[in-house]
Amino acid sequence: MVTIYKVAEKARTSPGTVSKALSNKGCVAEETKRNIERIAKRLNYTPNLQAQSLKTKKTYTLGLLIPDISNPFYSAVTKGIYNRVREEGYHFILGNSYGDPIEELNILRMFHASQIDGLILMAAEVEEDKNFFQHLSGLVNSGLPVVLCDRKTDHLLVDQVRVDSVKGAYLATHHLIDLGHNRIGFINGSSRVLAGLERLKGYQKALIEHHILVDKNLISEEGFNQEGGYRSMQKFLKMRQRPTAIFAANDVIAFGAILAIREVKLKIPEKIAIVGFDDIELASVVSPGLTTVAQPKEEQGKIAASLLLERINKTGPREPQKILLEPRLVVRESTISVRP
Amino acid sequence: MVTIYKVAEKARTSPGTVSKALSNKGCVAEETKRNIERIAKRLNYTPNLQAQSLKTKKTYTLGLLIPDISNPFYSAVTKGIYNRVREEGYHFILGNSYGDPIEELNILRMFHASQIDGLILMAAEVEEDKNFFQHLSGLVNSGLPVVLCDRKTDHLLVDQVRVDSVKGAYLATHHLIDLGHNRIGFINGSSRVLAGLERLKGYQKALIEHHILVDKNLISEEGFNQEGGYRSMQKFLKMRQRPTAIFAANDVIAFGAILAIREVKLKIPEKIAIVGFDDIELASVVSPGLTTVAQPKEEQGKIAASLLLERINKTGPREPQKILLEPRLVVRESTISVRP
DNA sequence: CTGTTAGCGCATTCAG
DNA sequence: CTGAATGCGCTAACAG
Numbered sequence: 001m002v003t004i005y006k007v008a009e010k011a012r013t014s015p016g017t018v019s020k021a022l023s024n025k026g027c028v029a030e031e032t033k034r035n036i037e038r039i040a041k042r043l044n045y046t047p048n049l050q051a052q053s054l055k056t057k058k059t060y061t062l063g064l065l066i067p068d069i070s071n072p073f074y075s076a077v078t079k080g081i082y083n084r085v086r087e088e089g090y091h092f093i094l095g096n097s098y099g100d101p102i103e104e105l106n107i108l109r110m111f112h113a114s115q116i117d118g119l120i121l122m123a124a125e126v127e128e129d130k131n132f133f134q135h136l137s138g139l140v141n142s143g144l145p146v147v148l149c150d151r152k153t154d155h156l157l158v159d160q161v162r163v164d165s166v167k168g169a170y171l172a173t174h175h176l177i178d179l180g181h182n183r184i185g186f187i188n189g190s191s192r193v194l195a196g197l198e199r200l201k202g203y204q205k206a207l208i209e210h211h212i213l214v215d216k217n218l219i220s221e222e223g224f225n226q227e228g229g230y231r232s233m234q235k236f237l238k239m240r241q242r243p244t245a246i247f248a249a250n251d252v253i254a255f256g257a258i259l260a261i262r263e264v265k266l267k268i269p270e271k272i273a274i275v276g277f278d279d280i281e282l283a284s285v286v287s288p289g290l291t292t293v294a295q296p297k298e299e300q301g302k303i304a305a306s307l308l309l310e311r312i313n314k315t316g317p318r319e320p321q322k323i324l325l326e327p328r329l330v331v332r333e334s335t336i337s338v339r340p
Numbered sequence: 341m342v343t344i345y346k347v348a349e350k351a352r353t354s355p356g357t358v359s360k361a362l363s364n365k366g367c368v369a370e371e372t373k374r375n376i377e378r379i380a381k382r383l384n385y386t387p388n389l390q391a392q393s394l395k396t397k398k399t400y401t402l403g404l405l406i407p408d409i410s411n412p413f414y415s416a417v418t419k420g421i422y423n424r425v426r427e428e429g430y431h432f433i434l435g436n437s438y439g440d441p442i443e444e445l446n447i448l449r450m451f452h453a454s455q456i457d458g459l460i461l462m463a464a465e466v467e468e469d470k471n472f473f474q475h476l477s478g479l480v481n482s483g484l485p486v487v488l489c490d491r492k493t494d495h496l497l498v499d500q501v502r503v504d505s506v507k508g509a510y511l512a513t514h515h516l517i518d519l520g521h522n523r524i525g526f527i528n529g530s531s532r533v534l535a536g537l538e539r540l541k542g543y544q545k546a547l548i549e550h551h552i553l554v555d556k557n558l559i560s561e562e563g564f565n566q567e568g569g570y571r572s573m574q575k576f577l578k579m580r581q582r583p584t585a586i587f588a589a590n591d592v593i594a595f596g597a598i599l600a601i602r603e604v605k606l607k608i609p610e611k612i613a614i615v616g617f618d619d620i621e622l623a624s625v626v627s628p629g630l631t632t633v634a635q636p637k638e639e640q641g642k643i644a645a646s647l648l649l650e651r652i653n654k655t656g657p658r659e660p661q662k663i664l665l666e667p668r669l670v671v672r673e674s675t676i677s678v679r680p
Numbered sequence: 681c682t683g684t685t686a687g688c689g690c691a692t693t694c695a696g
Numbered sequence: 697c698t699g700a701a702t703g704c705g706c707t708a709a710c711a712g
Binding site: 341343344345355356359360363365366387388390391392393394395396 | 689
Binding site: 061096298 | 384390393412416418422433436453454566592598622626
């Protein structure tokens with residue numbers, strides 16, 4: 001390994017000077033500097049970040065804790081975060097919790113050990129795990145900048161950014177009611193997760209406002225995945241009075257439901273209308289095109305990253321921010337037939 | 341920050357003993373050990389990984405360089421890698437190059453600075469950037485374990501794992517020929533990328549074997565994304581003698597093509613048959629279901645990770661391995677009508 | 681402007 | 697079995 005000492009030796013100067021020269025700090029003669037740079041390049045010298053941060057207390061490393069990178073929603077947000085933090089020379093360690101609080105805690109410990117400069121936390125159960133919360137608040141209190149993204153807490157002074165899922169679900173359900181539906185099924189992922197809970201609330205709110213009875217039999221919940229949508233829909237289809245419209249808590253669930261509907265050869269939207277949530281790229285490609293609630297994904301990641309960087313760079317405390325992004329209803333053929 | 345010294349102080353012992361006690365090395369009296377563990381837990385002590393690795397030369401940090409995490413193929417492979425390396429206590433820093441050689445080099449430098457223990461490199465242009473290659477081979481020669489995944493090189497002694505794309509493309513094209521097609525369009529992403537180049541080869545091989553002329557006008561190439569598929573298909577549709585079947589270099593391209601086909605209200609597969617590549621989760625959900633070449637994604641990541649971990653753990657050199665995974669044709673409705 | 685020094689937090693000798 | 701000493705590679709403070 002080529003260290004700062006080797007560079008100093010070859011350049012016939014001292015490590016201190018090399019350090020200053022390469023970091024553009026302090027005062028170094030123009031010529032000395034050029035010489036050092038030349039040697040460093042020739043030796044392919046790269047400063048050891050561990051040693052550097054041991055001294056400076058700065059790692060330029062962030063932690064990103066998400067449920068699952070292979071979920072298109074999280075990978076889109078991750079991309080937004082990535083692009084923003086790279087701009088300022090940061091990089092991050094990825095942690096997938098798969099929704100498991102134990103694993104979340106493990107990852108948090110790893111981040112802690114890695115001396116991260118900041119932390120972005122994404123979706124998890126609304127009821128926080130006690131151990132996790134304890135460890136997290138310890139970190140927050142010790143001054144670690146933390147941003148919650150698509151996640152919320154009332155007990156921690158941290159920045160938060162998310163999409164107003166209550167409103168999104170309200171828009172979706174309202175749209176179906178507008179089309180004349182009054183038996184609207186809701187396929188949730190999990191109401192123990194913030195997004196799920198809020199979407200349930202928005203769904204109920206729209207029904208109540210329009211004096212439609214909230215029927216528990218029309219609410220199903222089997223995970224935020226295609227399989228869950230498929231199974232829930234099969235259940236609905238077996239009912240004597242089946243729903244005439246479905247609101248799915250995300251697009252992937254909606255796709256699962258579509259599969260089930262297609263199997264029994266019911267026409268969408270004529271026999272059953274369906275709305276999703278997220279507007280993942282492929283929502284426009286399925287046939288019929290999926291009506292869905294769009295939420296800014298990369299944008300949300302970018303904002304989370306910006307909040308974090310601000311807090312890292314700012315000295316002294318700052319009022320915690322809470323940013324609520326607007327969802328937007330995108331109407332396609334799964335609720336309205338476009339055929340003439 | 342709570343250091344090993346504070347723990348030692350509270351436990352009325354020395355840092356050296358604390359170190360040994362917490363890492364289960366050396367000999368420490370049962371009672372001393374328990375006491376130390378108790379104190380460490382109470383103080384919420386977490387060893388500083390930077391300091392640790394400065395001493396041990398081991399960071400338990402890997403580098404993962406991919407083109408784009410928001411691409412479902414890469415996020416699936418990433419998940420496989422993640423799960424495997426976590427099993428052995430490693431984590432990784434993510435680098436998205438977006439296919440830019442300059443950025444690849446930047447990321448490589450960052451990895452180098454972070455003292456990663458190993459590196460997984462995914463797809464890039466077949467023609468390697470000179471600077472990048474130079475830096476990379478420097479790292480390899482200095483003993484850094486490197487694995488190429490869905491990427492290839494003949495100039496470096498590193499492990500490699502990828503799917504046989506030539507065979508996959510051959511299977512796809514052969515399937516279309518079997519169905520009676522002889523004007524088969526190929527929509528590629530980029531032939532400068534290994535996967536694209538190989539898929540082009542497999543396509544040509546199948547045509548030639550069946551004595552079908554390779555027509556340059558039936559080959560388009562506008563990027564591995566939906567937009568590219570859409571535009572290429574539009575071009576094909578304007579031809580006097582348009583193709584009766586399409587092989588798309590990946591599923592997302594195929595989706596773009598489907599959009600274009602749907603716009604002119606041509607029936608799939610009756611008027612135009614279409615095959616994709618990758619078998620992403622949603623390939624089964626679009627209507628008609630997309631016939632595609634499946635390749636193991638998480639599996640590929642898992643193997644790449646295993647190769648890397650092996651090489652990290654093994655002492656001494658080992659013959660570089662080259663693993664070629666088998667693709668598999670999945671036939672759905674986009675090539676064969678299932679209606680009775 | 682440059683060289684020397686000390687110490688970041690830890691693991692690893694080596695005495696005791 | 698335990699404690700004191702050393703140095704990993706770097707930066708910051710200070711003396712020259």
